[in-house]
Amino acid sequence: MPKQVDYEARRLRIADAVCALIARSGMEAVSLRDVAAEADVSMGAVQRCFRTKEEMLLFALEHISRRVGERAEERIAATSAPQAASTLLTHTLSELALLDEESRTQAHVWLAFVGHAPAGERLAAVLRDTYAKLHDLVEWLIRYGQDTEEIPQHLDPAHEAHSLLAVADGLTVHVVAGYHSPETALAVLQRQVDRLLR
Amino acid sequence: MPKQVDYEARRLRIADAVCALIARSGMEAVSLRDVAAEADVSMGAVQRCFRTKEEMLLFALEHISRRVGERAEERIAATSAPQAASTLLTHTLSELALLDEESRTQAHVWLAFVGHAPAGERLAAVLRDTYAKLHDLVEWLIRYGQDTEEIPQHLDPAHEAHSLLAVADGLTVHVVAGYHSPETALAVLQRQVDRLLR
DNA sequence: CACTTTCCGATGCACTTGCATCATATCCCT
DNA sequence: AGGGATATGATGCAAGTGCATCGGAAAGTG
Numbered sequence: 001m002p003k004q005v006d007y008e009a010r011r012l013r014i015a016d017a018v019c020a021l022i023a024r025s026g027m028e029a030v031s032l033r034d035v036a037a038e039a040d041v042s043m044g045a046v047q048r049c050f051r052t053k054e055e056m057l058l059f060a061l062e063h064i065s066r067r068v069g070e071r072a073e074e075r076i077a078a079t080s081a082p083q084a085a086s087t088l089l090t091h092t093l094s095e096l097a098l099l100d101e102e103s104r105t106q107a108h109v110w111l112a113f114v115g116h117a118p119a120g121e122r123l124a125a126v127l128r129d130t131y132a133k134l135h136d137l138v139e140w141l142i143r144y145g146q147d148t149e150e151i152p153q154h155l156d157p158a159h160e161a162h163s164l165l166a167v168a169d170g171l172t173v174h175v176v177a178g179y180h181s182p183e184t185a186l187a188v189l190q191r192q193v194d195r196l197l198r
Numbered sequence: 199m200p201k202q203v204d205y206e207a208r209r210l211r212i213a214d215a216v217c218a219l220i221a222r223s224g225m226e227a228v229s230l231r232d233v234a235a236e237a238d239v240s241m242g243a244v245q246r247c248f249r250t251k252e253e254m255l256l257f258a259l260e261h262i263s264r265r266v267g268e269r270a271e272e273r274i275a276a277t278s279a280p281q282a283a284s285t286l287l288t289h290t291l292s293e294l295a296l297l298d299e300e301s302r303t304q305a306h307v308w309l310a311f312v313g314h315a316p317a318g319e320r321l322a323a324v325l326r327d328t329y330a331k332l333h334d335l336v337e338w339l340i341r342y343g344q345d346t347e348e349i350p351q352h353l354d355p356a357h358e359a360h361s362l363l364a365v366a367d368g369l370t371v372h373v374v375a376g377y378h379s380p381e382t383a384l385a386v387l388q389r390q391v392d393r394l395l396r
Numbered sequence: 397c398a399c400t401t402t403c404c405g406a407t408g409c410a411c412t413t414g415c416a417t418c419a420t421a422t423c424c425c426t
Numbered sequence: 427a428g429g430g431a432t433a434t435g436a437t438g439c440a441a442g443t444g445c446a447t448c449g450g451a452a453a454g455t456g
Contacts, residue, residue, distance in 0.1 A: 002400065002401030002402035002403080002452085002453065002454065002455095003401075003402045003403055003404090003451090003452055003453045003454075004402080004403090004453075004454080005402085005403070005404095023316060024316070024317075025316075025317050026313070026314045026316070026317035026318075027225070027226060027313065027314075028225060028226035029317070031442075031443065031444080032443080032444060032445085033442085033443085033444095041404095041405095042404065042405045042406080043405070043406085044403085044404050044405045044406080045403085045404065045405080047444090047445075047446090048403070048404080052444085052445085053443095053444065053445090108313070108316050111309065111312055111313045111371075112313035112314075113313075114309055114313065114371055114374060114375050115224065115225065115306070115309045115310035115311075115312065115313035115314075116224045116225075116226075116310075116313075117374055117375050117376065118221060118222070118223075118224065118306050118374070119222075119223050119224035119227070120224075124375060124376045127375040127376065127377065128375060128376050128377050131372065131375060131377040132377070159386070159389060162378075162382075162386050163365065163386055163389065163390055165368065165372075166364070166365045166368030166369050166372060166383075166386060167361065167364045167365050167368055168368065169367070169368035169371045169372065170363065170364030170365055170366065170367035170368030170369075170371070171364050171368075173309075173312055173367045173368070173371065174329065174363075174364060174367065176312060176315055176316070177312050177315050177322060177325040177326060177329060178315065178322045178325065178326050179325065179326050179329040179330070180360075184360075185364075188357070188360045188361055188364060191357060191361065192361055195393070202423075202424075202432085202433090203423095203432090203433065229412075229413060229414080230413080230414060230415085231412085231413085231414095239435095240434065240435045240436085241435070241436090242433085242434050242435045242436080243433085243434070243435080245414090245415075245416090246433070246434080250414085250415085251413095251414065251415090397456100398455105398456090399454105399455085399456085400453105400454095400455085400456100401452100401453090401454090401455105402451105402452085402453085402454100403450105403451085403452075403453095404449105404450090404451070404452085405448105405449105405450100405451095406447105406448095406449095406450105407446105407447085407448090408445105408446085408447080408448105409444105409445090409446080409447100410443100410444100410445095411442100411443075411444090411445105412441105412442085412443065412444100413440100413441080413442070413443080414439105414440100414441095414442105415438105415439090415440100416437105416438085416439085417436105417437085417438075417439100418434105418435105418436095418437090418438105419434105419435105419436095420433105420434080420435090420436100421432105421433085421434070421435100422431105422432080422433070422434085423430105423431090423432080423433090424429105424430095424431090424432100425428105425429095425430095425431105426427100426428090426429090
């Protein structure tokens, strides 16, 4: 049997390089050569991993979508059981809003892709169902809050989830655009969650 | 005196072409040649109007920022005087969220620029103070609502304006990404405004 | 150690990019 | 009408683009 290589690992490595480049200098600055250099592999390797540039970008998007989702669930799981539903909600949403410094990169990348949604249908599809998943997550948290009686029964979890997701994404935009600091954004988010509690 | 040309008009024409191109196929698809073709002028004309491509993009961004702001104020002014503050708020916000079909182009362009904010400082500056202006507008509307006693006095107009703006921008993202229909988004916005009224 | 099979990375290629150049056409003022 | 300033658009150019190609390096098996 011939030489074998861990393609998946390399793909991930390349995806990270793509994200770094996008975050640093925008999406149009992403060229195969630059990606190869950033990932510290040869251009040939990149071409072997992805048949086309678009495929590469798509994979990068799926990659960060997955990471965002995972981190959110992880944060929920990590919270020790007897936690107030409201703080759970706040934490999760602030994770989704990509506010902290380390998530900044992901926020840039995410918005760059949103900006390209009209251009690529497959890309838009990934965005769509990532949002659907996140919505379900938030809705579930709200129901949980209703079970613990922190959140009034008369509120519609699906509706409230839509609002909260919108606020979170709006804040992402505002932070990336430099209009809000992460702290301010967090405060806005907090107030929005608190409003559910009465 | 020699030949004279209405540069401002041409610049606007070119800016519109830029926006159309961005909305149709993303920001990286914008080349001087394509812009010239779309605006139906020669490439030389484009180069005379803007010294560099970046300058052209910046102008285009300022252009649509101005248009969004103007349309919002226009909608307020057009509303006959004895209008409920709440409907005024809803109308203005839905305008800002760029929900309707005709604003779709502007929404795409706007988000494309947000995606490039990290890359260009001057660009980010425009975004920042456009948001500042919009915030002031919304805050003013909320105060007006408090004057007419539709909105409780104990609410902080600045804070509420932040929340509402965030929701509006979040919905813009969701609509552009194809996750929400404009109608759904409008409903979310409506509910968010209604919540202020008690 | 050879050998087969997979992988690599340099190079080539056709094309596009943003910007500079310049002869020509265009217009206003005297 | 004509002179002189200005705008114009075709063309040139170097750099960069995505993708295709291919000789040879590398690795697991006999």
